Amino acid sequence: QLKIGTVAVARSLHRAAAVSQDGKSLYAASIVSDEALAAPLAQSAAPRAADRLSAPSWDRNDLWVADRDPANPRLLRFAGGKGPVEEVTVDGLDGARIESLRVSADGVRMALLLSKDGKSTLEIGRIERHTDAAGTTTVSVVALRAAAPRLESVTALSWAGPSRLVVVGKEAGGVQQVRYIETDGSLTPAGGLPGLNKVSAVAATEDDEQLLVAVSDDGLVRLMPNANWQTMVEKGTWPVYPG
Numbered sequence: 001q002l003k004i005g006t007v008a009v010a011r012s013l014h015r016a017a018a019v020s021q022d023g024k025s026l027y028a029a030s031i032v033s034d035e036a037l038a039a040p041l042a043q044s045a046a047p048r049a050a051d052r053l054s055a056p057s058w059d060r061n062d063l064w065v066a067d068r069d070p071a072n073p074r075l076l077r078f079a080g081g082k083g084p085v086e087e088v089t090v091d092g093l094d095g096a097r098i099e100s101l102r103v104s105a106d107g108v109r110m111a112l113l114l115s116k117d118g119k120s121t122l123e124i125g126r127i128e129r130h131t132d133a134a135g136t137t138t139v140s141v142v143a144l145r146a147a148a149p150r151l152e153s154v155t156a157l158s159w160a161g162p163s164r165l166v167v168v169g170k171e172a173g174g175v176q177q178v179r180y181i182e183t184d185g186s187l188t189p190a191g192g193l194p195g196l197n198k199v200s201a202v203a204a205t206e207d208d209e210q211l212l213v214a215v216s217d218d219g220l221v222r223l224m225p226n227a228n229w230q231t232m233v234e235k236g237t238w239p240v241y242p243g
Contacts (some may be wrong), residue, residue, distance in 0.1 A: 002027070002037065006055035008063070011105070011242045015081050017041075017063050023052030026065050028081050041078055042085055044069050054100045058243055059107035059127075064088075066098040073097055077139055090125065092144040103127070104159050105206055105243060109183070110141055111157055111165060122148040122157060122167060124183055149185050156214075159243065160204035166212060168199045178202060178214065194228045196221065205241040213239040 003021035009031070010016065017028045025040035044052035046069035054066040063081040067074045075088045075098060090098070096114040103110050112123045125141040132138070147165065148154055154169035155176075163183045170176045178193045193212070201215040212223040213232075220236025221229040 006238050007240055008056040008058055009240055009242045010058045010063075010081060011060055013242060017056040017058070017065075017081065019053045019056060019065070023049045026053055026056060028063060028078070041083055042067070042076055045072070046070065054098065055238070057101055057103045059103040060105070061107070064101060064103055064110075066101055068097055068099065070097075075101070075141065079137075086139065088139050088141060090141040090144070092125075092142075096121070100157070102157055102159055103243065104162070106162065111147065111159065112141075112144070113154055113157060120153045120155070121146060122151070122154045122165075122169070147183055147185055148181055156199060156202045158202050158204040158241075159206070160212075161206050161208075166193075166202055166204045168202055168214075178212075193223065196229055201238055203239040203241050205243075210241065215239065 004018045005021040005023060007016060007018045014032050015028055016031045019026050024044055026042045027040055029037055044067045046052045051068045051070055056063055056065045061080055063078040065076050075090055077086045077088050096116040098112055099115050100113040101110055108127050110125050110127055114121050114123055123144040124147045125144045128140050128142055130138050148167055150171055151169035152172045154167050156168040158166050160166040165181050167181055168178050178196055178199060197217040199214050199216045203213045214221055215236055218231050219234040220232045222232050223229050
């Protein structure tokens with residue numbers, strides 16, 4: 001009944017979130033029971049689909065999404081994956097727009113794919129939570145710093161460990177690559193991965209025994225240890241691990 005564009009599975013494995021195919025609406029629901037789909041948690045008013053909601057992401061408890069509406073860009077948080085919505089401030093954006101985000105498993109860092117003046121950069125910020133005397137918690141993202149300074153553009157990313165990311169991007173004058181990078185911006189010793197054409201999404205997990213999965217011209221593909229990419233299905237759009 002609902003055409004889905006992007007999804008995210010809670011780390012508890014009990015709930016999932018989905019953004020509609022047109023990017024307008026964010027939903028969350030149980031994936032262990034047959035409860036009816038509730039009203040959207042958030043909606044974007046942007047006229048263009050590319051300016052609407054980003055893919056969602058979960059930390060240990062909460063659900064996050066970015067509204068890319070040029071008239072009202074926002075980073076949104078939903079405590080417990082439910083309402084009410086909280087708008088989160090991000091220090092140091094300097095006019096850049098959040099295109100996508102991924103929250104780390106420990107819930108204290110956020111990887112942000114930002115765009116400004118036609119260029120994309122990958123930044124990592126710290127998630128700060130302050131609780132006042134009344135018990136109200138205020139959340140913000142601070143201390144942004146470049147995570148992939150050697151890459152001219154980044155198009156997709158995923159956490160692949162406590163201090164490691166897998167990113168899809170390219171260096172100046174280079175071709176698109178899928179690489180592992182450390183959160184300080186350095187390449188890992190085995191940073192380069194076998195070539196893959198036109199990658200639009202990538203999914204990894206902190207468990208080294210789990211496969212790296214991506215979407216490319218070849219369909220939904222997986223990378224086995226010490227092997228090349230293998231096609232799982234010819235058509236796929238958004239592979240995810242919990243988070």
